[in-house]
Amino acid sequence: MELEPLNSSYDNLLKENREMRKKLNQYEKAYPAKECPVCGHKGIDFIPFPNIIHKEVICPTCHCHERQRALWLYFQKNKNLINDGTKILHFAPEKQFKELFTSKDTEYHTADFNPGDYADADEKIDIQDIPYDDNYFDLILCSHVLEHVPDDMRALRELRRVLKPKGIALIMVPMNGVSYNLPYDEFKTLEKDEYNTPELREKHYGQFDHLRLYGADFKQRIFESGFELLGEDFIKNLGLETIERYALVRNEKIYECTK
Numbered sequence: 001m002e003l004e005p006l007n008s009s010y011d012n013l014l015k016e017n018r019e020m021r022k023k024l025n026q027y028e029k030a031y032p033a034k035e036c037p038v039c040g041h042k043g044i045d046f047i048p049f050p051n052i053i054h055k056e057v058i059c060p061t062c063h064c065h066e067r068q069r070a071l072w073l074y075f076q077k078n079k080n081l082i083n084d085g086t087k088i089l090h091f092a093p094e095k096q097f098k099e100l101f102t103s104k105d106t107e108y109h110t111a112d113f114n115p116g117d118y119a120d121a122d123e124k125i126d127i128q129d130i131p132y133d134d135n136y137f138d139l140i141l142c143s144h145v146l147e148h149v150p151d152d153m154r155a156l157r158e159l160r161r162v163l164k165p166k167g168i169a170l171i172m173v174p175m176n177g178v179s180y181n182l183p184y185d186e187f188k189t190l191e192k193d194e195y196n197t198p199e200l201r202e203k204h205y206g207q208f209d210h211l212r213l214y215g216a217d218f219k220q221r222i223f224e225s226g227f228e229l230l231g232e233d234f235i236k237n238l239g240l241e242t243i244e245r246y247a248l249v250r251n252e253k254i255y256e257c258t259k
């Protein structure tokens, strides 16, 4: 057996390494690394989610979605919302927020209609009929819940009822043209009685257990429920660089509601 001279095999190794680094550089330029503000993960390996327009949805380390990264940044900038004694109501609680919401001596309530199914919640609550007194909570977080609720207007009115005057309810919903790209008017919410099977709902609303496909007119429902809107463009206002860095969705709204 004839051995290759040592130098030539090292030269080949160097060549291979150079080519690999070149490819990697090209790839990193085409797909810049994203960063998760929640857990610190950095990489190009964020995971897509079925039917969602954007490619980089789920953080491979903490499994948070775009909206949770945005809310995380929101609370970093609004730390004054969480204080000793703050009464918090968190629907479909994202586990990423537990530490933050209990970092002070708060009264933290986690709620879901089916606790244990998707979210690990302590209280079984129908959002259309919230078992708390008027003006009870300082802070309510309700993200991607209303699209699962039969009477979302009633739910919005209930959220407003249990919120303290000057309290904050943060509401997010998936929307056509923002989360989904379905062939319907992006300004008008789509909800039809005949879309009544998981298959039809998946086809028309984007997910099997959604009861409607919201359009930009969702804001109208917020006003109709009596809420006052303090803001909606937190994400857009972060600027393009931050949006890209944290793999956020520029047009996604965080509705900051009060009364």
Ligand SMILES: [Zn+2]
Residues within 6 Å of the ligand: 036, 037, 038, 039, 040, 041, 059, 060, 061, 062, 063, 064
């Ligand atoms: Zn993460």
